[in-house]
Amino acid sequence: MAALSLQKGSLSRVVLGADPVRRALYITGMMPAVLYFYWGVTDQLGADPQNILERALGLWALRFLIASLAITPLRQLGGPNLIRYRRALGLLAFYYASLHLTTYMLIDKGLDLNAIIADIIKRPYITVGMLAFTVLVPLAITSNGPMIRRLGANWRKLHRLVYLAAAAAALHFIMLVKVWPLEPLIYAALVAALLLFRVAWSLRPRPQRRAAAN
Amino acid sequence: MLIRKSTDIRPSEITDQSVYMRRREFMYGAAALGMAAALPTSAFAMPLSAIKSPLSTDETLTPLKDVTTYNNFYEFGTDKDDPSKNAHTLTTKPWKVKVDGLVNKPADYDLDDLIKSIALEERIYRMRCVEGWSMVIPWIGVPLASVLARIEPQGSAKYVAFETLVRPAEMPAQKGFFQPLPWPYVEGLRLDEAMHPLTILAVGLYGETLPKQNGAPIRLVVPWKYGFKSIKSVVRISLTEKEPKTSWSLQNPREYGFYSNVNPAVDHPRWSQATERRIGASGGGLGGLFAKRHPTLPFNGYGDQVASLYTGMDLKKYY
Numbered sequence: 001m002a003a004l005s006l007q008k009g010s011l012s013r014v015v016l017g018a019d020p021v022r023r024a025l026y027i028t029g030m031m032p033a034v035l036y037f038y039w040g041v042t043d044q045l046g047a048d049p050q051n052i053l054e055r056a057l058g059l060w061a062l063r064f065l066i067a068s069l070a071i072t073p074l075r076q077l078g079g080p081n082l083i084r085y086r087r088a089l090g091l092l093a094f095y096y097a098s099l100h101l102t103t104y105m106l107i108d109k110g111l112d113l114n115a116i117i118a119d120i121i122k123r124p125y126i127t128v129g130m131l132a133f134t135v136l137v138p139l140a141i142t143s144n145g146p147m148i149r150r151l152g153a154n155w156r157k158l159h160r161l162v163y164l165a166a167a168a169a170a171l172h173f174i175m176l177v178k179v180w181p182l183e184p185l186i187y188a189a190l191v192a193a194l195l196l197f198r199v200a201w202s203l204r205p206r207p208q209r210r211a212a213a214n
Numbered sequence: 215m216l217i218r219k220s221t222d223i224r225p226s227e228i229t230d231q232s233v234y235m236r237r238r239e240f241m242y243g244a245a246a247l248g249m250a251a252a253l254p255t256s257a258f259a260m261p262l263s264a265i266k267s268p269l270s271t272d273e274t275l276t277p278l279k280d281v282t283t284y285n286n287f288y289e290f291g292t293d294k295d296d297p298s299k300n301a302h303t304l305t306t307k308p309w310k311v312k313v314d315g316l317v318n319k320p321a322d323y324d325l326d327d328l329i330k331s332i333a334l335e336e337r338i339y340r341m342r343c344v345e346g347w348s349m350v351i352p353w354i355g356v357p358l359a360s361v362l363a364r365i366e367p368q369g370s371a372k373y374v375a376f377e378t379l380v381r382p383a384e385m386p387a388q389k390g391f392f393q394p395l396p397w398p399y400v401e402g403l404r405l406d407e408a409m410h411p412l413t414i415l416a417v418g419l420y421g422e423t424l425p426k427q428n429g430a431p432i433r434l435v436v437p438w439k440y441g442f443k444s445i446k447s448v449v450r451i452s453l454t455e456k457e458p459k460t461s462w463s464l465q466n467p468r469e470y471g472f473y474s475n476v477n478p479a480v481d482h483p484r485w486s487q488a489t490e491r492r493i494g495a496s497g498g499g500l501g502g503l504f505a506k507r508h509p510t511l512p513f514n515g516y517g518d519q520v521a522s523l524y525t526g527m528d529l530k531k532y533y
Contacts, residue, residue, distance in 0.1 A: 040500070047494060110507065125484055179292060179465070
């Protein structure tokens with residue numbers, strides 16, 4: 001996605017953007033991944049480092065997805081307009097989802113493609129997780145100026161797929177736990193609230209323009 | 215009035231000969247205890263001596279730190295580190311075990327009386343969790359068969375049922391709004407499984423009394439079954455004619471059965487059981503991050519000893 005506009009400026013400018021706040025957001029946003037890898041290779045992740053790393057990366061993907069979904073309701077409810085940071089949050093979610101998938105394929109499955117394909121077909125929570133990731137791919141590819149201009153009105157339609165990705169990601173988390181611990185339910189409730197808010201907002205009674213003019 | 219002048223040394227103060235003869239062991243134990251005291255989890259541990267067993271594996275032990283900080287003991291919370299953080303509140307003395315049902319000697323046994331004069335053995339066993347990870351743990355305990363011989367099952371007894379303590383004041387996940395399982399935690403074995411020489415009641419690990427997060431003061435260890443069968447902090451042993459209810463199969467009968475023998479050929483409905491992560495394995499040199507998974511063995515590698523218990527049974531049906 002970033003490669004598409006490489007010709008326009010330096011790599012750091014393309015990857016991180018010109019806005020200093022946005023740059024800071026990308027850098028701090030990647031800190032959890034850097035820290036978890038560092039803790040992992042220095043044996044500071046406790047008894048089950050593979051599982052902790054894999055889960056942490058997945059959880060951060062879900063957190064950034066939720067953050068990106070919160071931008072619009074925040075503005076609509078009279079809060080600050082943070083729309084210029086939404087792309088960064090969405091891309092961070094995609095980066096974490098990619099790292100999560102990589103650790104699953106590399107560490108969990110040892111790149112055994114047959115086992116991975118069998119997992120995707122046989123294990124509903126893997127199927128749902130892969131669905132979430134697959135949906136994020138076209139969104140990440142089209143998260144740049146040239147693609148937005150090229151797609152025009154279709155861009156908004158395409159990016160509604162993020163609702164599906166978030167719902168699938170939250171479900172993926174719930175499906176892999178043994179009992180009903182609070183944490184995955186809290187994340188699922190947040191996603192549900194953000195999606196239901198959009199439904200409620202679109203159905204809100206609006207004064208007609210003529211009436212408003214009177 | 216008779217005024218007795220106390221002697222300089224009372225009989226109770228004289229070290230018993232048998233203890234005196236083991237003074238070196240005591241020192242080693244104290245040294246181990248001193249080291250263990252660095253871990254808050256083991257602060258209450260007392261040294262135990264036990265005889266070695268030919269049933270032990272010679273595989274690399276999972277480090278004590280991992281054995282005592284990576285636990286499933288839902289009475290103390292559902293996170294792996296919850297038991298090591300929360301179990302210190304548990305009082306394990308005095309400890310009664312209620313023995314009832316189809317036995318000739320039902321009673322509320324004091325723990326010491328239940329296992330008195332049965333030789334403690336060290337059993338180094340693989341432990342395979344249903345979640346897909348495993349450890350190698352040096353347990354100390356007594357054969358369950360020896361305890362059953364003491365309480366004398368009646369001829370009609372076919373199963374042994376076990377129950378964990380319910381004490382919400384000391385087990386935080388047993389109170390409040392969000393409780394992961396119904397209490398008490400219950401488990402069971404067929405009588406022949408319970409009588410099998412591999413099945414033990416453990417009272418210690420790594421040369422010391424059991425840490426509380428590992429199921430102090432007494433727990434079951436059945437090494438060829440998934441870990442949740444090895445019920446912790448046991449307060450009741452009942453002999454029954456009917457197959458007893460077990461906590462995880464009550465919670466989700468489709469995913470967890472009564473037998474729950476380790477079996478790489480029968481997947482958990484949501485994940486594969488073909489391989490396992492060995493906890494504490496330091497493969498690849500990068501903090502265990504790239505340690506290879508181990509293949510899971512039928513009956514957790516104890517097939518030679520226990521497969522005959524299940525001759526003619528469809529283990530896909532009786533999972």
